Amino acid sequence: xxxxxxxxxxxxxxxxxxxxxxxxxxxxxxxxxxxxxxxxxxxxxxxxxxxxxxxxxxxxxxxxxxxxxxxxxxxxxxxxxxxxxxxxxxxxxxxxxxxxxxxxxxxxxxxxxxxxxxxxxxxxxxxxxxxxxxxxxxxxxxxxxxxxxxxxxxxxxxxxxxxxxxxxxxxxxxxxxxxxxxxxxxxxxxxxxxxxxxxxxxxxxxxxxxxxxxxxxxxxxxxxxxxxxxxxxxxxxxxxxxxxxxxxxxxxxxxxxxxxxxxxxxxxxxxxxxxxxxxxxxxxxxxxxxxxxxxxxxxxxxxxxxxxxx
Ligand SMILES: [Zn+2]
Numbered sequence: 001x002x003x004x005x006x007x008x009x010x011x012x013x014x015x016x017x018x019x020x021x022x023x024x025x026x027x028x029x030x031x032x033x034x035x036x037x038x039x040x041x042x043x044x045x046x047x048x049x050x051x052x053x054x055x056x057x058x059x060x061x062x063x064x065x066x067x068x069x070x071x072x073x074x075x076x077x078x079x080x081x082x083x084x085x086x087x088x089x090x091x092x093x094x095x096x097x098x099x100x101x102x103x104x105x106x107x108x109x110x111x112x113x114x115x116x117x118x119x120x121x122x123x124x125x126x127x128x129x130x131x132x133x134x135x136x137x138x139x140x141x142x143x144x145x146x147x148x149x150x151x152x153x154x155x156x157x158x159x160x161x162x163x164x165x166x167x168x169x170x171x172x173x174x175x176x177x178x179x180x181x182x183x184x185x186x187x188x189x190x191x192x193x194x195x196x197x198x199x200x201x202x203x204x205x206x207x208x209x210x211x212x213x214x215x216x217x218x219x220x221x222x223x224x225x226x227x228x229x230x231x232x233x234x235x236x237x238x239x240x241x242x243x244x245x246x247x248x249x250x251x252x253x254x255x256x257x258x259x260x261x262x263x264x265x266x267x268x269x270x271x272x273x274x275x276x277x278x279x280x281x282x283x284x285x286x287x288x289x290x291x292x293x294x295x296x297x298x299x300x301x302x303x304x305x306x307x308x309x310x
Pocket of ligand 1: 038084086087198241242
């Protein structure tokens with residue numbers, strides 16, 4: 001009887017162990033960038049490492065690469081989600097330091113977005129508050145020592161990304177133009193993790209600057225509702241491009257924010273008035289003097305900056 005019990009315990013603990021290995025193969029680490037509060041992610045299956053996004057300042061990317069290297073596994077891919085500098089700037093450091101790491105995007109549209117945003121930033125961009133495009137990212141057509149977008153960035157062109165050594169990510173790109181014209185969303189079944197990148201912001205004023213029109217804002221709200229419906233039964237952990245991970249309620253809050261933002265910017269008579277109102281409604285949100293400020297400059301071009309003193 002006693003022997004049987006021991007045998008049973010051994011059997012249970014062994015099978016639990018095997019099960020744990022089977023289901024928990026994939027691990028995830030969030031790497032929080034300081035500038036623009038932008039996230040990068042390090043995925044590992046114990047055999048290889050995949051990095052998602054590359055941060056806004058390549059100096060910070062050094063730390064990201066160090067962290068990825070600390071796994072002592074080959075870093076097979078750097079996957080870039082979309083064409084904004086806060087997500088792709090550090091990719092030149094991967095190219096230089098890790099020449100065997102494949103830089104990859106979901107499709108041609110995203111590669112084109114990346115290159116044209118780099119050219120736009122190289123021409124000054126609209127947000128003088130941001131640092132200039134880093135020199136190694138100047139397209140080679142302009143500076144031969146710069147970046148060869150077509151030959152350095154590979155295209156996935158698939159709805160599934162297989163992580164070398166095990167595990168996969170579902171790849172979604174069928175979104176209306178919103179925060180950027182083309183966006184990638186990744187879903188890991190193993191981790192029940194939904195990487196929404198810049199379709200989601202958590203407790204941070206979303207970027208509505210540059211060329212993000214009111215139509216894009218309306219599209220964005222449509223997509224937020226669609227994603228909530230699609231993933232409601234899975235109740236995934238949501239990883240935003242900016243801010244801490246959370247759950248799907250983050251999307252409802254962002255939807256409300258976007259609704260408020262349109263009403264406030266259309267109703268306010270000065271940028272300052274709109275700024276104060278958004279801060280009053282969202283007091284805990286960060287990046288007010290970067291993201292919110294430049295969003296208001298974009299949507300309230302014809303309105304004065306300051307309230308007239310009465
Ligand atoms: Zn971003």
